Amino acid sequence: xxxxxxxxxxxxxxxxxxxxxxxxxxxxxxxxxxxxxxxxxxxxxxxxxxxxxxxxxxxxxxxxxxxxxxxxxxxxxxxxxxxxxxxxxxxxxxxxxxxxxxxxxxxxxxxxxxxxxxxxxxxxxxxxxxxxxxxxxxxxxxxxxxxxxxxxxxxxxxxxxxxxxxxxxxxxxxxxxxxxxxxxxxxxxxxxxxxxxxxxxxxxxxxxxxxxxxxxxxxxxxxxxxxxxxxxxxxxxxxxxxxxxxxxxxxxxxxxxxxxxxxxxxxxxxxxxxxxxxxxxxxxxxxxxxxxxxxxxxxxxxxxxxxxxxxxxxxxxxxxxxxxxxxxxxxxxxxxxxxxxxxxxxxxxxxxxxxxxxxxxxxxxxxxxxxxxxxxxxxxxxxxxxxxxxxxxxxxxxxxxxx
Amino acid sequence: xxxxxxxxxxxxxxxxxxxxxxxxxxxxxxxxxxxxxxxxxxxxxxxxxxxxxxxxxxxxxxxxxxxxxxxxxxxxxxxxxxxxxxxxxxxxxxxxxxxxxxxxxxxxxxxxxxxxxxxxxxxxxxxxxxxxxxxxxxxxxxxxxxxxxxxxxxxxxxxxxxxxxxxxxxxxxxxxxxxxxxxxxxxxxxxxxxxxxxxxxxxxxxxxxxxxxxxxxxxxxxxxxxxxxxxxxxxxxxxxxxxxxxxxxxxxxxxxxxxxxxxxxxxxxxxxxxxxxxxxxxx
Amino acid sequence: xxxxxxxxxxxxxxxxxxxxxxxxxxxxxxxxxxxxxxxxxxxxxxxxxxxxxxxxxxxxxxxxxxxxxxxxxxxxxxxxxxxxxxxxxxxxxxxxxxxxxxxxxxxxxxxxxxxxxxxxxxxxxxxxxxxxxxxxxxxxxxxxxxxxxxxxxxxxxxxxxxxxxxxxxxxxxxxxxxxxxxxxxxxxxxxxxxxxxxxxxxxxxxxxxxxxxxxxxxxxxxxxxxxxxxxxxxxxxxxxxxxxxxxx
Numbered sequence: 001x002x003x004x005x006x007x008x009x010x011x012x013x014x015x016x017x018x019x020x021x022x023x024x025x026x027x028x029x030x031x032x033x034x035x036x037x038x039x040x041x042x043x044x045x046x047x048x049x050x051x052x053x054x055x056x057x058x059x060x061x062x063x064x065x066x067x068x069x070x071x072x073x074x075x076x077x078x079x080x081x082x083x084x085x086x087x088x089x090x091x092x093x094x095x096x097x098x099x100x101x102x103x104x105x106x107x108x109x110x111x112x113x114x115x116x117x118x119x120x121x122x123x124x125x126x127x128x129x130x131x132x133x134x135x136x137x138x139x140x141x142x143x144x145x146x147x148x149x150x151x152x153x154x155x156x157x158x159x160x161x162x163x164x165x166x167x168x169x170x171x172x173x174x175x176x177x178x179x180x181x182x183x184x185x186x187x188x189x190x191x192x193x194x195x196x197x198x199x200x201x202x203x204x205x206x207x208x209x210x211x212x213x214x215x216x217x218x219x220x221x222x223x224x225x226x227x228x229x230x231x232x233x234x235x236x237x238x239x240x241x242x243x244x245x246x247x248x249x250x251x252x253x254x255x256x257x258x259x260x261x262x263x264x265x266x267x268x269x270x271x272x273x274x275x276x277x278x279x280x281x282x283x284x285x286x287x288x289x290x291x292x293x294x295x296x297x298x299x300x301x302x303x304x305x306x307x308x309x310x311x312x313x314x315x316x317x318x319x320x321x322x323x324x325x326x327x328x329x330x331x332x333x334x335x336x337x338x339x340x341x342x343x344x345x346x347x348x349x350x351x352x353x354x355x356x357x358x359x360x361x362x363x364x365x366x367x368x369x370x371x372x373x374x375x376x377x378x379x380x381x382x383x384x385x386x387x388x389x390x391x392x393x394x395x396x397x398x399x400x401x402x403x
Numbered sequence: 404x405x406x407x408x409x410x411x412x413x414x415x416x417x418x419x420x421x422x423x424x425x426x427x428x429x430x431x432x433x434x435x436x437x438x439x440x441x442x443x444x445x446x447x448x449x450x451x452x453x454x455x456x457x458x459x460x461x462x463x464x465x466x467x468x469x470x471x472x473x474x475x476x477x478x479x480x481x482x483x484x485x486x487x488x489x490x491x492x493x494x495x496x497x498x499x500x501x502x503x504x505x506x507x508x509x510x511x512x513x514x515x516x517x518x519x520x521x522x523x524x525x526x527x528x529x530x531x532x533x534x535x536x537x538x539x540x541x542x543x544x545x546x547x548x549x550x551x552x553x554x555x556x557x558x559x560x561x562x563x564x565x566x567x568x569x570x571x572x573x574x575x576x577x578x579x580x581x582x583x584x585x586x587x588x589x590x591x592x593x594x595x596x597x598x599x600x601x602x603x604x605x606x607x608x609x610x611x612x613x614x615x616x617x618x619x620x621x622x623x624x625x626x627x628x629x630x631x632x633x634x635x636x637x638x639x640x641x642x643x644x645x646x647x648x649x650x651x652x653x654x655x656x657x658x659x660x661x662x663x664x665x666x667x668x669x670x671x672x673x674x675x676x677x678x679x680x681x682x683x684x685x686x
Numbered sequence: 687x688x689x690x691x692x693x694x695x696x697x698x699x700x701x702x703x704x705x706x707x708x709x710x711x712x713x714x715x716x717x718x719x720x721x722x723x724x725x726x727x728x729x730x731x732x733x734x735x736x737x738x739x740x741x742x743x744x745x746x747x748x749x750x751x752x753x754x755x756x757x758x759x760x761x762x763x764x765x766x767x768x769x770x771x772x773x774x775x776x777x778x779x780x781x782x783x784x785x786x787x788x789x790x791x792x793x794x795x796x797x798x799x800x801x802x803x804x805x806x807x808x809x810x811x812x813x814x815x816x817x818x819x820x821x822x823x824x825x826x827x828x829x830x831x832x833x834x835x836x837x838x839x840x841x842x843x844x845x846x847x848x849x850x851x852x853x854x855x856x857x858x859x860x861x862x863x864x865x866x867x868x869x870x871x872x873x874x875x876x877x878x879x880x881x882x883x884x885x886x887x888x889x890x891x892x893x894x895x896x897x898x899x900x901x902x903x904x905x906x907x908x909x910x911x912x913x914x915x916x917x918x919x920x921x922x923x924x925x926x927x928x929x930x931x932x933x934x
Contacts, residue, residue, distance in 0.1 A: 008576065009576075011578075012576055012577065012578045015578055016493060016577075016578075018485065019485050019486075019488050019489040019492075019493055020489050020493065020494075022482050022485035022486040022489060023485075023486045023489030023490050023493070023494060023503055024503065025482055025486050025548070026486065026503065026506045026507040026510045026548065026549065026552065027502065027503060027506040029510060029545055029548070030506050030509055030510055032521070032525070033513070033517070033518075033521045036520075036521055036524045036525050036529075037517070037520060037521060037524075039524075040520075040524055197420075198420050198423065198424070201416060201417045201420035201421075202417070202420045202421050202424050204417050205417040205418060205420060205421045206421075209414060209417060209418070210421070214421075217425075218421060218424075218425070220670070220674060221424065221425055221428050222424065223670060223674075224428060224666075224667065224670055225424070225427070225428055227599075227602055227606075227666045227667075227669075227670050228431065228606070228663060228666060229605070229606025229607070229608070229635050229662055229663075229666060230606070230607075230608065230609075231606070231608045231635040231636075231638050231639050231642075231662075232431075232435070232606070232635075232638065232659050232662055232663055233431075234639070234642070235435075235638055235639075235642045235655060235659050236431050236434065236435065236659075238642055238643070239642075239652070239655075240434060266427055269424065269427075273424075284778070286774060286776060286778035287778060287780060288739075289736060289739070289772075289774065289778070290774065290778045290779075290780065290840070290843075291780070291790070291794075292736070292739070292767060293734060293736065293767055293771065293772035293774075293844070294767065294768070294771070294790060294791035294794065294795075294843065294844070294847060295764045295765065295766075295767045295768030295791060295794065295795050295847060296764065296790070296791070296794035296795075297406050297407065297409075297410045297764050297794070298410060298414075299406075299409060299410035299413045299414065300406060300410070300794045302413075303413075304780075304790070304793075304794065305780055308780075308781060308782070309780075309781055320512075323512055326514070327512075327513070327514025327515070327516070327517075328514070329514065329515060329516040329608070329609040330608045330609055330635075330639060334639070334642060334643060354514055354516040354609070357516050357519070357520065358516055358519070358609055358612055361519075361520070361523070361612070361613050362612070362613065366528055374520070375520055375524070378516070378517050378520040381514055381516070381517055382513065382514075382517050385512050385513055385514055385517075386509060386512075386513075388512065389508060389509050389512035390505075390509070393505065393508060405796065406764075406794070406795075406796070407764075
């Protein structure tokens, strides 16, 4: 009997340990998510500004060059045609890619196993003062008349301040996050701007005006709105909302920031309504009665007493709605048109951070700069939502002691 | 009476807002049902997509979503329930529990695409599961873990302390009390959480994009290391990258309706169970 | 003058007030006493229609103030509540500044401009014997005041809109003895200008401050007359029992 009991208590202890480990599970997972996200994300900065395994070469006469990724893009796009514009010699720019080498020299000259390729690239760069070569390092040009342009690591400041997101540009991809951040913020703020008045109105209706039976109808409707998958919202936005927006505002395309905001507003509504309604319902009865007893109307009581009293709950509702909007992926991906350009109006196509990850991760080879850049975007997103989550927790915990 | 008129206008506006919200839901459901019902028939539900997804059905996607539901909840459900048991029944009220609760809230607030990134980097690449049911289920499992933990915690909190003391007074150990008294009475509420999680898993797209979902598969999966098609991803594909927009659109309406139907049904079920519990607890 | 004629009141099926008749004179203090659940608070809350806020209730009978039936369909409830102020059991200041608390009633009723409001706030705070304690911190949160001060603030708030009648629902039950005596003094002073009806648990309090006292039990008004008579020489045995503590 006694022996049996100790055996039992050992099992109890053991199971308690199992419980406590699973209790810590969410914390462990957060740490894991942080680790994997940031490990890949930080790896981004170990990449050089130009494509891995390639180098850029110019003629040695061409000095004083300090080319940024932006400059390189301008050169290779043909927007800059003379080195003078970049502090170099007065010669027009001639771009030489490895393919060009094969069209200039015959197969025999290059050799069966490309054994002469390196000397041919050297020859080309050495003879043309205005040339710039973009070659694999294996076949890099050598000699005193060739200068290899120094390559830098990708920098945080370029990432944060870059105005262009062109992850597949050659030779130097551009990873400027600004258009994505602007896109995300524009779409989310606009969505909140639409959703907050509507959501608070419905919350007031539910907590103050609706009869018990009206509440019984409304509550499940709001739960259902929260339950509809985001891809269905996206689909609805694509086939209904976006043609609608196009028609009403007479636009060339209907996939705009506004369309995304409308869909996001609908998606943020359930969060805003239910959190704000809870807050208003928690206003003490005594506050309500005091106001009414002074001859205030019901509406005066609502906006002068109940709303100020439940202010922190309402702010939490808005912040959580914002979080929902910023992190939303599929619906936005489907209706905003996905142009990675800094938007100038709500009728522009935009691309948000989550949509970028979803659209590009499939094509970015694991371990390369582009892949890691997308993880870095994930880190940005993760940080933003963490801040939102912690802020909302702090606000909702704040006591009502202060007015 | 100025303030009376203000009140009338404000209240009218709020009622209107309420109607707008109802209108939105009816609009979305109505539109998709109207177009989807024309497509759905037995063949649509039971056959493979044909001719570049312009005809045939969505059976592999339904099956794939079913596998993902089973897989993710097989992982998340026991862990979530155990985690909630720990926080409510064992952990007391110290700083640790505050940290745990905050972490659970934080986990719930992480955007689903970030789970996709995490799943890809850990399960697909690091652990070398590849794009597979296993990787997808694990990712989705983490996603719904906070939902299960929260609903289970609520369920456990709702059980009066008198049950616990009553059981201890009869000489039952803590574990016995949990197993024989607390869990049975909390079960209906926990099941509600389970159902809501199923709804969430069946609708999520972003986390499965890079961990499991396939554009098209000629045959059904045979092991947990195979890729599957899934309803939400299938809808995304049909809506955005069909070869023949008009023909695939029909398929998309049908898929959207099936997806909404599943979510509606699950919500309804959860609501029914909840109502039943409320009725019971009145006596 | 308040006149209640054969008042019956129901919470759902529960018959809370059973045929009550009463006349309350102008510029008097009337106290309601009785055991918990006897209906005295419910009766008090009829006079400013506060019971309207509770769902599923029913009223029969008439309640007249200055000969108007306040439950008449044409009556503007907000106007009525402006005339009939109320102080609650627990101090319930708004989460606003001291000044804004007192100004609230004036603002929601559009009474007067800025200078009038600040005059009125000062006057009311003085009338509530709170002015000297708060005059230097009018714009601080009302929650910084002590419980007794908060309750006097709530009285000042009620006074600011110049009601004719002030209803007090156990205004001192949550306060310490010193604050209680301050409130009692205040009630005594206010009698000159206002008609005061007060519900109290505390019989000594009723004896100290009121002109007339009504004793309630199980939804009935057992006895209503001069306070002296109720406490020294009641007509009914139930009253006698309750007063002398032999009740129950």
